[in-house]
Amino acid sequence: MECSFKTVNLEIKRVCILGPVIIGAGPSGLATAACLKQKEVPFIILERESCLASLWKLKMYDRLRLHLPKKFCELPYMPFPREFTLYPTKQQFISYLEAYAKCFSIEPLFGKEVRWAKYDMTMGFWCVRTNEFEFVCRWLVIATGENAEPVLPEIAGLQDFRGKVIHTNEYKNGADFHGRKVLVVGCGNSGMEVGLDLCNSGAQVSLVVRDQLHILPKEVLGRSTFALSMWLLKWLPVRLVDQFLILCSRIVLGDIRKIGIKRPKIGPLELKNTTGKTPVLDVGAIAKIKSRDIEVVRGIKRFTSRGVEFEDGKADEFETVVLATGYRSNVASWLMEGGFFNRKDGCTKNLFPNNWKGKNGIYSVGFSGRGLLGVSIDSQRIAEDIASQWNSQMKH
Structure with missing residues (x-):
């Protein structure tokens, strides 16, 4: 399956791979590997960390659960155990x-961080360089996903803040924050959940809500x-389903404008x-905002040594800042190819459902914006x- 030899000048071992090289051993890489196994196509997986699913194991907070029911999050050929909860916990996943x-x-293959990958037009193969090896293959599968690196925003004065600043990839639980004043920057799913966790742990929480959502x-x-x-979309257009979802939200959660949160004019779907x-x-944050256990604050104008000045002119002091500012792809930093992936954000140029395949044998899985359901579709x-190319190749 493999042949290897040392290049004379670079002292890098070149390894020829008959099947594809998969970069990333998270859910995307594992799903693709399992599907290739079913097709009897050989492969290798390169993973920069020392474990599989490193984002989940090393960088996710303890209270995290899958946001969707487990039937929408299964990987190909293997359902979740029956005893798992409807929304599996972090540890269950x-x-x-x-x-x-x-x-x-x-x-x-753990501890194999990709330095660069490029297509050699002369050979007609992909070359993938790590610290010790250069893997040569016909097919390259990018499975590092949309959440490879934390987004650390540049905010005026942040370097002057004397308190503790962490990203949610460092946050585990609120045990160490009891009684502290904490500012959560970011109001997506992670920001809301971390804010709720901090509040339940006895922290004094303020949540920055800058945009409409x-x-x-x-x-x-x-x-769910x-x-x-998903069921309604089988029968109704997106705009009608959006109107229904907003109506349900108003009935269940109330008018969120009263707690300082504005909705976009475009519907959620x-x-x-x-x-x-x-x-x-x-998952409970709105009730805490209504009861004023979590305070909604406007966008940040700048940090001071002890706190923050907000865009509405108000100011407050904080001991800790949690940046719930999300993650991004890191593909643009090492993939030397500009036709399939955007150089700016490291995501595929084509949107779902045409996001999974590029030219010259390059593929992507986990970049559809459709979560684990999209991973399952892409990997298959x-x-x-x-497999169709592999079988044709083996015949000749």
Whole structure:
């Protein structure tokens, strides 16, 4: 399957791979590997960290649960265990991924951080360089996902703030923040959940809400809002489903304008389809905002040594700042190819459902903006496409 030799000048071992090289051993890489296994196509997985699913194991907060029911989050060929909760916990999902890798005998090569990857037009192969090796392959699968690196915004005066500043990738739980004044910057799903966790742990929490956003109840009449919307989309256009979701939100959560949160004019599903911005699924933060246990504050003008001056002229002091400012792809920093991925944001230029395949044997999985359901769809398409080429190649 493999052949290897040392290059004379660079002292890098070149390894020829008959099948594809998959970069990333998270859910996307594991799903693609399992699908290739089913097609009997050999592969290797390169993972920069020392474990699989490193984002979930090392960088996610303890209270995290899957936001969607488990049937929408299963990877190909393996359902969640029946005893798992409807919305699996962080630890349940990690154990599922570990069992998934074991079931399909997937063994990533850990500690292999990709320095660069490029297509050699002369050879007609991809070259993938790590610290010690250069892997040569016909097919390259980018499975590092949209959340490879934390986004650290540049905010005036942040370097002067004397308190503690952390990103949510460093936050585990609120045990160490009891009684402290904490500012959470960012009001997406992570910001809302971390704010709620801090509040439940006895912290004094302020939440920065700068932009308009859609907040939906996680469930309506005991049924997942996501599942309900997917069912309605079979019969109704997006705009009607959006109107229904906003109506449900007003009935369940009330008028969020009264707590300082404005909705966009575009509906939640239409906004997701056009911009990729995901609506927030409320897990209890709105009730805390209504009771004023969590304070909503406006955008930040600048940091001071002890706190923050806000855009509305108000100021306050804080001991800790939690940046719930999300993650981004890091593909643009190492992939030397500009046709399939954007150089600016490291995501695919083509939107779902045409996001999974580029030219010269390059593929992406986990960049559809459709979560784990999109991962499952992409991985199966990729495996089928590579398998058809593999079988043709073996015949000749």
